[in-house]
Amino acid sequence: MNAILRMHSEADDGGGDVDHFVREWTKQVRELAYDAEDCVDLYVFRIRCPRRGAGVLVRSRRILATLFSRRALAGDINGLCARAVAISERHARYGVNREALRRAPFFAPVSGLAESARALRRRAANGHDEFVGIRGQANTLAGKVGAVGTDKRLKVFSIVGFGGLGKTTLAMEVCRQLERAFQRLALVSVSQAFDGRKEDVEGLLKRVLRQIVKVKTNEEGIRTEEHDLVSEVDTMDLDGLAHTVEELLGNKRYLIVIDDVWTVAAWDAIVSRLPENTCDSRIIVTTRIETVAKACCSDVGGDYLYPLKPLNSEDSKELFLSRAFGSKDAYCPQELQGEMDTILRKCGGLPLAIVSIASLLTSYGSKDMWERVCRSIGSHMESHPTLEGMRQILTLSYNHLPHHLKGCMMYLSIFPEDYVIHIGRLLHRWIAEGLVEEKRGLTSLEVAEAYLDELMSRSMIDAVTSTGQDQRALECRVHDMMLEVMVSKSLEANFASLLGRQYEGITYDRIRRLSIHGGEHGSMAAGQMNMQHARSLSTFNLEGHKLLDRLGEFSLLTVLDLQDCKGLQNKHMRDVCRMYLLRYLSVKNTHITLLPPKVGELEHLQTLDAMHTGLEGLPDTVTKLKKLERLLFTNRNDYRVWWLPSRGLSKMKALRELVRIGIKDVQVAREIGELQQMRVICIYIDLMKTLSASFAAP
Structure with a gap:
C-alpha cells in the first residue's frame, strides 16, 4: 500500500495524466493504510505483552484480561482484509494499471516566463512596457552583469528566489537594459521538464540559435540574414548544433538567460555545450533552488549570486492599485482599505499573488465580496480561472519535491498563517510523526535537519532568525500563498484536519492530525467529532475546555502539542x-x-x-x-x-x-x-x- 501511495505521489500531477478515478482509488488505498496502522497501534496499546522475565501466571492473566480486545482486533483485521480485496477487485474491474501511476520524468511545464513577466509588467502611457517594483534591483544587477573588467572570461550570474517572485522578469529587464552592450542575446526557458537528455539539450540549442541567428534590417531598410541557418536548425543533430553555436558565439560578446533551472545535472548538461570565450560574455541563470544557484554562478562569495527580494510595501501597493483600479495613482475607497491591507499582507510582496488577486477583485466592488475573497483565497485558487496560473506556479515547487519531503512540507499546513515556528519544535515533531526516514550513519535529527535545509534551499521555507557563524536557522515560517497550497494538498489527502478561524464549518469523516487555530469555537466544533483515529493534536491559543475534557479519547495519539x-x-x-x-x-x-x-x-x-x-x-x-x-x-x-x-x-x-x-x-x-x-x-x-x-x- 505504501508503494502505491508513493507511486501516486511521484506521478505526473502537473500534466493531469492521473485521472479522477485513479485519484479516488488511491484515496481508498490511503485510508486503508491509515486504518491498518491504527490496527497495529491498537494492538500495541491494548494487548501489549508483559515484559521479559514475567512468570507464566502473569502471562496467563494478561491473556485472559485481553481476550475480548484480541477478538475485537481479529474482527478489525478481517474487515481490513475484506476492504483490501474489494479495492483490489475494483482496481482490476476498471483497468487501473501501473502506467497510470508511472513515475513522471518531469512535470508539465508552466511558463514562468509568461506568468512572472505579466505579473510585474504594466502598460505605460507611452505604449512601452514598464516594470513595477524591480527597477532598482534591475539597475543594480545590470550594472554588475554589464561591467567590463580585466578578466574577460565567461561569467555566470544566478538569480534565486521563491516561485512567482519575478526572477524571469528581472532577467528580461536586465537584458533590455544591456541590449546594446552585447553582440548576441538569447533567453530560453528550461523548466523542470529538462533533465539533461540528448533531446533536451538539442531543443535548448535550437531555441538559442533561433534567437542569435535572426533576421535583421540593414541601414537601407533591407531585411537580411547574417547566416542562412534558420531553416537548417531543425535538421541538425546535437554535435552540429553545438558546433554552430561555437561558431557564432566563439568570438562574440554574448548574453544568454537560462530561465528556471531545477537541477545541477541540467545545468552541467547546458553549460558543457556553450562556448567559454574571453569576450566578457555573460550567462544569467534563474532558479528557485539555492543549491542549484550556487552550483551555477561563477563565485558564491562574490556578486554573482543574486537572491531576489520581495516587493516592499510601497511597491506592493502600487502594483495592486494599478491592477485593481487601473492606475498606480488610483485611490482605494476607504471602506476597502482594510481588506486591501489584509490582502497585501497575505501576498507578502509576491508579485504574482498581488496581480492575480487584484485582477480577480476588479470585477468586485463591494466590501462584502472583498471580505469573502480575503477569507477564501485558498478555495478561489482551486476554482477561479484568474488565480489558476498562480496556483500552478506555486504548486510546481511542491510537485517537484522528492516523495520523502512532500509529507514534511504538507505538515506545515498544521500551523496558522504568519506563525513563526521554532526549528527544534518542527524537526522533533517530524521525527515523532514518522516523516523522517532512517539513514545509516545518521541520527534522526541529522536527517531531519537535512530535510529542512533542502526545503529552505528550494525557497519553500523562509528562515526568520539565525545564529552562529554558519547562520543556522532558529525559527522559520511559510509564505501565506504557499501555505494555502499546502492546506489544499493536505485536505485533499486527509493528511490534516483544521478547525477554527477561516476553517469554521469544514467537516471531516476521519481525523488523523487535528489542528485547532485559536478561540473557543474550534474547541466546540471538535467536541462533536470522533477522535479515536487521531494521531496528532495541536492547539494554537486554545481557550475552551470542551476538547481538553475529551483527551481520554485520544488513545492513539503520538504527538500532543499544547503549547x-x-x-x-x-x-x-x-x-x-x-x-x-x-x-x-x-x-x-x-x-x-x-x-x-x-x-x-x-x-x-x-x-x-x-x-x-x-x-x-x-x-x-x-x-x-x-x-x-x-x-x-x-x-x-x-x-x-x-x-x-x-x-x-x-x-x-x-x-x-x-x-x-x-x-x-x-x-x-x-x-x-x-x-x-x-x-x-x-x-x-x-x-x-x-x-x-x-x-x-x-
Whole structure:
C-alpha cells in the first residue's frame, strides 16, 4: 500500500495524466493504510505483552484480561482484509494499471516566463512596457552583469528566489537594459521538464540559435540574414548544433538567460555545450533552488549570486492599485482599505499573488465580496480561472519535491498563517510523526535537519532568525500563498484536519492530525467529532475546555502539542499520562502546576517540553523514560527553580538535550557523565553549598 501511495505521489500531477478515478482509488488505498496502522497501534496499546522475565501466571492473566480486545482486533483485521480485496477487485474491474501511476520524468511545464513577466509588467502611457517594483534591483544587477573588467572570461550570474517572485522578469529587464552592450542575446526557458537528455539539450540549442541567428534590417531598410541557418536548425543533430553555436558565439560578446533551472545535472548538461570565450560574455541563470544557484554562478562569495527580494510595501501597493483600479495613482475607497491591507499582507510582496488577486477583485466592488475573497483565497485558487496560473506556479515547487519531503512540507499546513515556528519544535515533531526516514550513519535529527535545509534551499521555507557563524536557522515560517497550497494538498489527502478561524464549518469523516487555530469555537466544533483515529493534536491559543475534557479519547495519539494552551489544567494531565503511544509532548507556556508520576509509563516518549510552566519540579519517574531524547524544563514564575533529579538518570541512555537541571548529589553528576548521546545541557550547581560542605568536612 505504501508503494502505491508513493507511486501516486511521484506521478505526473502537473500534466493531469492521473485521472479522477485513479485519484479516488488511491484515496481508498490511503485510508486503508491509515486504518491498518491504527490496527497495529491498537494492538500495541491494548494487548501489549508483559515484559521479559514475567512468570507464566502473569502471562496467563494478561491473556485472559485481553481476550475480548484480541477478538475485537481479529474482527478489525478481517474487515481490513475484506476492504483490501474489494479495492483490489475494483482496481482490476476498471483497468487501473501501473502506467497510470508511472513515475513522471518531469512535470508539465508552466511558463514562468509568461506568468512572472505579466505579473510585474504594466502598460505605460507611452505604449512601452514598464516594470513595477524591480527597477532598482534591475539597475543594480545590470550594472554588475554589464561591467567590463580585466578578466574577460565567461561569467555566470544566478538569480534565486521563491516561485512567482519575478526572477524571469528581472532577467528580461536586465537584458533590455544591456541590449546594446552585447553582440548576441538569447533567453530560453528550461523548466523542470529538462533533465539533461540528448533531446533536451538539442531543443535548448535550437531555441538559442533561433534567437542569435535572426533576421535583421540593414541601414537601407533591407531585411537580411547574417547566416542562412534558420531553416537548417531543425535538421541538425546535437554535435552540429553545438558546433554552430561555437561558431557564432566563439568570438562574440554574448548574453544568454537560462530561465528556471531545477537541477545541477541540467545545468552541467547546458553549460558543457556553450562556448567559454574571453569576450566578457555573460550567462544569467534563474532558479528557485539555492543549491542549484550556487552550483551555477561563477563565485558564491562574490556578486554573482543574486537572491531576489520581495516587493516592499510601497511597491506592493502600487502594483495592486494599478491592477485593481487601473492606475498606480488610483485611490482605494476607504471602506476597502482594510481588506486591501489584509490582502497585501497575505501576498507578502509576491508579485504574482498581488496581480492575480487584484485582477480577480476588479470585477468586485463591494466590501462584502472583498471580505469573502480575503477569507477564501485558498478555495478561489482551486476554482477561479484568474488565480489558476498562480496556483500552478506555486504548486510546481511542491510537485517537484522528492516523495520523502512532500509529507514534511504538507505538515506545515498544521500551523496558522504568519506563525513563526521554532526549528527544534518542527524537526522533533517530524521525527515523532514518522516523516523522517532512517539513514545509516545518521541520527534522526541529522536527517531531519537535512530535510529542512533542502526545503529552505528550494525557497519553500523562509528562515526568520539565525545564529552562529554558519547562520543556522532558529525559527522559520511559510509564505501565506504557499501555505494555502499546502492546506489544499493536505485536505485533499486527509493528511490534516483544521478547525477554527477561516476553517469554521469544514467537516471531516476521519481525523488523523487535528489542528485547532485559536478561540473557543474550534474547541466546540471538535467536541462533536470522533477522535479515536487521531494521531496528532495541536492547539494554537486554545481557550475552551470542551476538547481538553475529551483527551481520554485520544488513545492513539503520538504527538500532543499544547503549547500556549490557556485552558490546560492539572486534571487534564491525568488523561495525557494514559497516552501510551505518545512520542512528543509539549505543555510549554501553560499554567499547569502538577505532572503526575504516571508520566514515567509513557515509554515511547522522545520529547518532553515543560518550559515556562508553573511546575516546581518533575516526578522522579521521569528517569524511567529510556527513549527520551529531549527534556526541557523551566518555571515561568521563578527562574531559580530547577529540576533536581534523584539517582537513576543513567538509565536515560537516549538523552541528547537536557535543559535546566540542578545537581545536589555527586552521584547524579557522575550519572550525567555516562550519557554518551548528550549534546546540550543547561546545568546548575549550588557552589555555596558545595564549598560549605567541603570546609565542614574533617
